Amino acid sequence: MRRKLLLGNWKMNKTVTEAKEFASAAAPLLELAKAHHVDIGIAPSFVALEAARKILPPDFIVSAQNVNEHDHGAYTGEVSIPMLKDIGIDWAIIGHSERREYNAETSLACNAKIKALLSAGMTPVYCLGESLATFEKGETKSFVAHQLEEGLRDLTPDEAKKVVIAYEPIWAIGTGKSATKDIAEDVIGFIRRSLRERFGAVAEDIRILYGGSVKPNNVREYMECPNVDGALVGGASLTLDSYEELLRGMI
Ligand code: 13P
Numbered sequence: 001m002r003r004k005l006l007l008g009n010w011k012m013n014k015t016v017t018e019a020k021e022f023a024s025a026a027a028p029l030l031e032l033a034k035a036h037h038v039d040i041g042i043a044p045s046f047v048a049l050e051a052a053r054k055i056l057p058p059d060f061i062v063s064a065q066n067v068n069e070h071d072h073g074a075y076t077g078e079v080s081i082p083m084l085k086d087i088g089i090d091w092a093i094i095g096h097s098e099r100r101e102y103n104a105e106t107s108l109a110c111n112a113k114i115k116a117l118l119s120a121g122m123t124p125v126y127c128l129g130e131s132l133a134t135f136e137k138g139e140t141k142s143f144v145a146h147q148l149e150e151g152l153r154d155l156t157p158d159e160a161k162k163v164v165i166a167y168e169p170i171w172a173i174g175t176g177k178s179a180t181k182d183i184a185e186d187v188i189g190f191i192r193r194s195l196r197e198r199f200g201a202v203a204e205d206i207r208i209l210y211g212g213s214v215k216p217n218n219v220r221e222y223m224e225c226p227n228v229d230g231a232l233v234g235g236a237s238l239t240l241d242s243y244e245e246l247l248r249g250m251i
Contacts, residue, residue, distance in 0.1 A: 002207050004223065004250055005164065005230035006033070007063065007125065008042040008237025009093060009211075019048035023055035025240050029247055030060045036251035039230075042237065043093055046079050050087040063091035063125065066099055069116040081120045090122045093232075095151060097129055097170045107150035114151060118159045125164045125232065126151050128191070129212070132171035140169070141190050148194055161202040164209065165191060166232040172212025174234060184210040185225035192227050216245035223250050 014022065026042070033040040041061025044052050053062045068078035084092065094117070095110035114124045128147045130140045144167070152160055167188050172179050179187075188208045195203035210222045211232030222228045230250070236242045 002205060002229045004038045005061075005207055005209060006038060006040045006247055006250055007061065007093075007166075007209065007230070007232050008243055009065065009096070009232055009234050010042060010044050010048075010238065011065070011098070011234055012045060013238055014044060014048060016048045016051050019044045020051050020055060022240060023052045026243065027056055027060065029244060030057050032251070033247055034059070038247065038250050040247060041091065043091075049084070049089050053088045061091055062089060063093055063123075064089055065093045065096065067092045067094070067113055067117065069112040081116055081122065085120060085122070091125065092117055092122060093125045093127060093166075095127045095147075097127060097168060097173060101170075107147045108153070110151045111153050114163065115155070115159075118155070118162060123162060123164060125166055125209075127166045127168055127211070127232070129168040129170050129173075135169060135171055140187055144187060144191060145194055148191060149198075152198070155199075157199040157202045160195065160199040161205050164207045165195075166209040166211050167191060168211035168232060170212075174213070176213050178213035178215075178218055179210070181221040181225055181228075184222055185227055188225070188227045214246070216242055216249055219246050219249035 041063055043063040043065050064084055068075055068080050071080050071082055094113050099105045117124045128144050130143045134143045169179050191208055192203055195206055207229040209230045209232045210228050214231040214233045215236045219231055
């Protein structure tokens with residue numbers, strides 16, 4: 001049985017002060033989530049990770065939004081896995097479409113990060129998703145299959161089992177135009193079949209999230225899809241009220 005997961009991706013929002021306020025008020029939500037077998041978490045900016053980690057209970061996931069695959073060295077502006085581990089962070093979002101677009105991250109670059117995270121015993125949340133043009137050409141599945149193949153290249157089934165996948169169609173991110181639940185289930189079901197072909201039975205244990213304009217008023221629809229194991233949420237995760245409503249929509 002796969003546990004549901006609600007993960008708020010804060011992107012470049014909230015100062016450390018704001019993150020502390022949110023974390024202090026969000027901590028009690030963990031009990032509600034646990035009672036309904038849902039995992040919850042937030043992904044603040046690098047500078048707010050330590051404060052959020054200190055405030056939130058250990059089972060409340062606090063994730064980075066990116067990481068560098070090298071342990072240390074001359075990589076100006078980057079943050080390493082040992083730096084994250086030192087402040088108690090063991091999750092990282094990898095390959096978000098915004099990083100692919102603005103920072104030219106490729107799926108093979110993501111593969112290096114995913115392998116480094118897994119070697120360090122951390123959990124990668126690997127993001128996939130197609131542009132509007134690809135969607136309109138009807139090429140979503142071949143595009144996503146390619147991202148999946150490169151991003152998870154050379155992983156063993158045991159390693160693949162530890163990765164969380166997030167399907168986020170770019171045309172649905174921050175646009176208010178969410179994919180219908182049928183589209184989400186169709187693509188996520190396809191992702192699971194591809195994982196089964198490559199990694200075998202562990203595909204049934206891999207959590208696959210939907211992301212892209214998930215809101216309190218549509219989250220329940222996605223949760224009804226048999227292959228959708230949770231949500232990666234941007235805008236609607238930023239206020240506590242809305243975050244709590246998202247959680248209530250998942251239970
Ligand atoms: P929105 O929920 O704001 O559309 O963002 C989705 C997203 O990119 C989460 O990673």
